[in-house]
Amino acid sequence: MIKDNISVVKSNIVAACKRAGRDCNDVTLIAVSKTKPVSDIEEAYQTGTIDFGENKVQELNTKYPVLPQDIKWHLIGHLQTNKVKYIIDKVTLIHSVDSFKLAAQIDKEAEKCGINKDILIEVNVADEDTKFGLRYDETIDVVKEISTLKYVHIKGLMTIAPYTEEPESNRIYFKKLRELSETISSLNIPNVEMKELSMGMTGDYEVAIEEGATLVRVGTGIFGNRSYPQ
Numbered sequence: 001m002i003k004d005n006i007s008v009v010k011s012n013i014v015a016a017c018k019r020a021g022r023d024c025n026d027v028t029l030i031a032v033s034k035t036k037p038v039s040d041i042e043e044a045y046q047t048g049t050i051d052f053g054e055n056k057v058q059e060l061n062t063k064y065p066v067l068p069q070d071i072k073w074h075l076i077g078h079l080q081t082n083k084v085k086y087i088i089d090k091v092t093l094i095h096s097v098d099s100f101k102l103a104a105q106i107d108k109e110a111e112k113c114g115i116n117k118d119i120l121i122e123v124n125v126a127d128e129d130t131k132f133g134l135r136y137d138e139t140i141d142v143v144k145e146i147s148t149l150k151y152v153h154i155k156g157l158m159t160i161a162p163y164t165e166e167p168e169s170n171r172i173y174f175k176k177l178r179e180l181s182e183t184i185s186s187l188n189i190p191n192v193e194m195k196e197l198s199m200g201m202t203g204d205y206e207v208a209i210e211e212g213a214t215l216v217r218v219g220t221g222i223f224g225n226r227s228y229p230q
């Protein structure tokens, strides 16, 4: 089932790339495995998927030691500064950096471990009260501030678009995030790369790819609905 879902998502990705005239090697599928058991992740891994996304530090820490070491873990959920130390040496990319304070903590822990850490800056493009992320118009200043940190490297931007049944309605937010990344890129800030755009989930990843997504985060479309404890 999971295998079939992955092949459907992958062929949708290829089709979206074709429509947009993009090379599909520039789009990475991140399988969002939050709330799902290790056995589901193993099944997805068998298809050659090695990028997985989790939104909770504790869950990632539980799964990490029992799964293959070549998995690339993406932290996609809100991160508290006091929890950075638990994941710093486990994650490939932290998608959800939305303050200088958090970036500074990542910098500090990375230095302790003797590593560098790639991060994305989360932008609340649709300006939703319920979401984390920087306001659109404060992003450039915060990017400049974070760029001064030595062990933290900004690789791009991330957004979580509003929940919708109508993917086209999110196109405007994906477009705005791409435009912001182009603006930042044109500023040539040292230690800042605008290589990645992490945007698009099960309901809207195809539109996101048409607007330039390089990382799509798909959970339900691969693993099925999530059930949360009541």
Ligand SMILES: *Cc1c(COP(=O)(O)O)cnc(C)c1O
Binding pocket: 032, 034, 055, 076, 077, 160, 201, 202, 203, 217, 218, 219, 220, 221
């Ligand atoms: C859960 C989650 C996803 C995946 O959502 P689906 O709609 O199940 O694909 C993507 N990004 C983030 C940040 C998430 O928390």
